[in-house]
Amino acid sequence: MNKNTKLASGLLRFLSALVDIMVWLFIFLLVLLLISTSFEFNDLLDSLLLGLIVMIVLTTFGAPIINSYIISKFGGSFGKLLTGTRIVKDDDGTYLDFKMAFLRNHIGYAVSSLMLGLGFIWLFVDEKRQTWHDMMVSSLVVVRSRRAYLIGILSVLLLIILNVFVANKVYSNIMANQELYTGIFKDIKSELEMLKEDELPVPDESLELKEIGVLH
Amino acid sequence: MPDYGAILSRSLDLIKKNRWLFVWGMILAAFASGGSYSQSGNYTNPSSFESLPEGIPEDLPEKTSLVLGTYTTAVVEWFHSVSPFIWVLLFFVVVGAVLFGWLVKLIITSWAKGGLIFGFEKGMKNEEATLRNTSPVGIKSIKSLIIFSIIMFFIFIGLFLFIPGVWFLIYLVFSQIKVLATLWVVVGMLGGIILVFGSLIVLSMVTIYAERLIVLKDMAPWEAWKKALAISKGSFLPTLVMGIINMVIGFGLGCISIVIALVILGIPGYFLVFPSITAKTWPSPIIWVSIVILVLVFILVSVLVKAFIIMFKYANWNQMFEYALKKTERTQNE
Numbered sequence: 001m002n003k004n005t006k007l008a009s010g011l012l013r014f015l016s017a018l019v020d021i022m023v024w025l026f027i028f029l030l031v032l033l034l035i036s037t038s039f040e041f042n043d044l045l046d047s048l049l050l051g052l053i054v055m056i057v058l059t060t061f062g063a064p065i066i067n068s069y070i071i072s073k074f075g076g077s078f079g080k081l082l083t084g085t086r087i088v089k090d091d092d093g094t095y096l097d098f099k100m101a102f103l104r105n106h107i108g109y110a111v112s113s114l115m116l117g118l119g120f121i122w123l124f125v126d127e128k129r130q131t132w133h134d135m136m137v138s139s140l141v142v143v144r145s146r147r148a149y150l151i152g153i154l155s156v157l158l159l160i161i162l163n164v165f166v167a168n169k170v171y172s173n174i175m176a177n178q179e180l181y182t183g184i185f186k187d188i189k190s191e192l193e194m195l196k197e198d199e200l201p202v203p204d205e206s207l208e209l210k211e212i213g214v215l216h
Numbered sequence: 217m218p219d220y221g222a223i224l225s226r227s228l229d230l231i232k233k234n235r236w237l238f239v240w241g242m243i244l245a246a247f248a249s250g251g252s253y254s255q256s257g258n259y260t261n262p263s264s265f266e267s268l269p270e271g272i273p274e275d276l277p278e279k280t281s282l283v284l285g286t287y288t289t290a291v292v293e294w295f296h297s298v299s300p301f302i303w304v305l306l307f308f309v310v311v312g313a314v315l316f317g318w319l320v321k322l323i324i325t326s327w328a329k330g331g332l333i334f335g336f337e338k339g340m341k342n343e344e345a346t347l348r349n350t351s352p353v354g355i356k357s358i359k360s361l362i363i364f365s366i367i368m369f370f371i372f373i374g375l376f377l378f379i380p381g382v383w384f385l386i387y388l389v390f391s392q393i394k395v396l397a398t399l400w401v402v403v404g405m406l407g408g409i410i411l412v413f414g415s416l417i418v419l420s421m422v423t424i425y426a427e428r429l430i431v432l433k434d435m436a437p438w439e440a441w442k443k444a445l446a447i448s449k450g451s452f453l454p455t456l457v458m459g460i461i462n463m464v465i466g467f468g469l470g471c472i473s474i475v476i477a478l479v480i481l482g483i484p485g486y487f488l489v490f491p492s493i494t495a496k497t498w499p500s501p502i503i504w505v506s507i508v509i510l511v512l513v514f515i516l517v518s519v520l521v522k523a524f525i526i527m528f529k530y531a532n533w534n535q536m537f538e539y540a541l542k543k544t545e546r547t548q549n550e
Binding site: 060 | 297
């Protein structure tokens with residue numbers, strides 16, 4: 001690595017992480033939007049089933065594979081690309097391969113999260129601004145475009161607006177379907193109350209004992 | 217026999233001088249299961265015994281089917297309307313997710329084992345062990361350690377199928393003669409238990425030495441297994457003693473740490489919650505936050521103590537491995 005390489009600051013890395021979170025939150029809200037557009041009980045069950053399959057596939061396989069691929073191909077996750085930072089190897093400045101990107105982001109992050117995220121905070125005390133997951137795969141996060149942080153800030157703002165819009169749409173759909181959800185809830189509640197009212201009375205033990213002269 | 221006192225004090229020294237290895241220790245404490253020590257206990261919730269019903273209506277089954285009937289009918293009808301392909305897809309997705317999670321856990325624990333074993337080896341040579349210089353060796357060992365775990369898994373399965381299988385076959389042969397059958401039940405059971413325990417002990421020793429052969433000598437998994445068996449046979453008694461020492465120290469330290477943590481955290485926790493219990497009111501948000509902080513601190517302290525115990529054991533085993541390997545090589549050269 002040459003001396004002119006600028007290491008990304010904690011704030012810039014936090015900004016890129018925020019972009020990543022907003023992107024995945026947007027995808028999650030889209031799934032919720034799909035579920036919230038159901039107006040019939042059967043449609044609701046169909047949407048829940050589809051949503052479950054999509055979320056399992058995305059979180060277990062999709063996110064790790066897509067993320068590791070773009071880190072190995074382009075040098076960073078969505079957030080890093082938009083903030084002008086790149087993940088590179090410590091020794092020669094080239095991008096990580098798929099295996100190392102996977103180990104760094106999907107296993108290394110778990111390690112850095114131990115001890116209340118001490119591994120992430122470590123970058124503030126390390127001379128190379130490395131977190132624990134960076135040390136484990138010998139990577140650095142460097143700045144490739146000094147002005148790109150402005151794009152990062154703009155991206156976060158746009159994504160927040162987009163997410164708020166989608167969340168609002170989900171909320172309005174749920175309120176529009178309130179009749180369906182409250183109907184289901186009320187029916188189950190009334191049947192349970194009917195069940196409680198029909199319970200047989202339990203004999204009072206103390207009365208029995210008094211009758212046979214054991215208690216006075 | 218090795219000097220166990222020297223081994224234990226050297227292990228403490230290695231841990232003190234190589235604090236970066238705590239990261240590997242914490243990973244194994246958080247993600248590895250089993251071992252001779254476990255801090256989590258199974259607590260029965262006393263409140264579960266308070267809510268037993270006083271009387272059960274005779275017509276409960278009919279009433280229950282009526283309550284559930286409306287929605288179970290709708291759900292059952294929906295269930296049949298969904299294409300079987302979707303259910304098969306869901307099944308494979310869930311199984312795939314579980315397997316993926318298990319694989320990730322294997323990767324992370326193998327990585328940590330490799331890093332920790334290599335880290336203590338560096339420490340024993342008076343070189344500094346850091347996350348940066350131990351991690352590459354850990355990564356290199358992941359595949360071999362995973363293959364070794366799979367080999368051990370099948371050996372364990374084979375053992376637990378073979379021993380009861382043989383016992384049962386002999387029982388079938390003797391079952392015609394009642395006296396012999398009864399004798400075999402008693403003798404066979406005792407013999408079986410001894411054989412199982414003995415096998416478990418030997419296989420544990422093999423695991424310990426094989427992992428070090430894989431990480432430190434770059435051996436292939438099956439070759440490491442065979443050599444580790446030879447080392448275990450040659451140093452059976454010293455290894456057994458080291459295992460007992462590790463178990464006792466680990467158990468003792470674990471119990472002491474739990475007691476200390478419960479006293480230091482449990483007493484303030486009790487005084488925080490007790491006023492709400494006596495007043496039969498819901499604790500205030502500040503109390504809730506304080507309780508959550510206390511629970512988090514307890515968990516952190518438990519992980520740290522468990523990490524220390526794991527590191528201590530690994531340091532002991534690294535030194536034991538050095539002793540046993542030299543002894544085996546001396547014997548082979550003679």
